[in-house]
Amino acid sequence: MKESDVCQVRFSDQAKVDLLLKRQKDNRTMAALAEIFRVLGDPTRLRICMFLSQAELCVCDLAAILGVSESAVSHQLRVLRGQRLVKYRREGKMAFYSLDDDHVQALIAQGLEHVEE
């Protein structure tokens, strides 16, 4: 019987499993990474990021463009802020949002490559 014909774990190929477990990123990093993807995984938030990659926009601009309420946009912007995906600049009563850094745009571009294969 070939070794590869059997589920390794049941035959305690602990070396292989241990190696993978040892090499893995720490839990905090993985949780943070999953969180970034999760945040970009909502259509409204993703579209916000797409538009912000092209222009600095205020809340009601975004609401009008996206076709959702300003309240909904504000809630989502808070989530995006929490992951440092967007930043904002206050000017009087206005709040102008933009992407926090270039990583976000690069991440979206990378995702598009997979989608538009």
Added chain:
Amino acid sequence: MKESDVCQVRFSDQAKVDLLLKRQKDNRTMAALAEIFRVLGDPTRLRICMFLSQAELCVCDLAAILGVSESAVSHQLRVLRGQRLVKYRREGKMAFYSLDDDHVQALIAQGLEHVEE
């Protein structure tokens, strides 16, 4: 009163809004992209992809490494398969999974750059 002091939409700066709306990706592409991010946004699925980027693994290997039930892994692999993020190779009763293409790994690497700033 400066034009930038006012929310453009209320003053119907339709040119700006229309330009962004015209430039935007079509709904299908955006939905697909959000879906990719959403799928990678679950810690279990993300960890599966991380491990599969290092080795071809069967379901019970993954279950052992992740510390979750084989059923849960199988369910999540189906989701990953649905987005063509992973593929599998049958060999008797075993199913060996691996990443579908290099985009996935590139996407995760790009995400890590943002997290490990």
Added chain:
DNA sequence: CAAACACATGAATAACTGTTCAGATGTTTA
């Protein structure tokens, strides 16, 4: 100062999601 305005926030609700459990499918072994 009072009203209008842009935005933020808390609570509530409806919709969604990941895991578990029980059972099914198809393959291999004794």
Added chain:
DNA sequence: TAAACATCTGAACAGTTATTCATGTGTTTG
């Protein structure tokens, strides 16, 4: 052929989440 095995699948439940609604905060305008 029967039992063991690896995997898959449907239903159900608990936990999470995005939006709405009402209200609060701070700024600007008349």
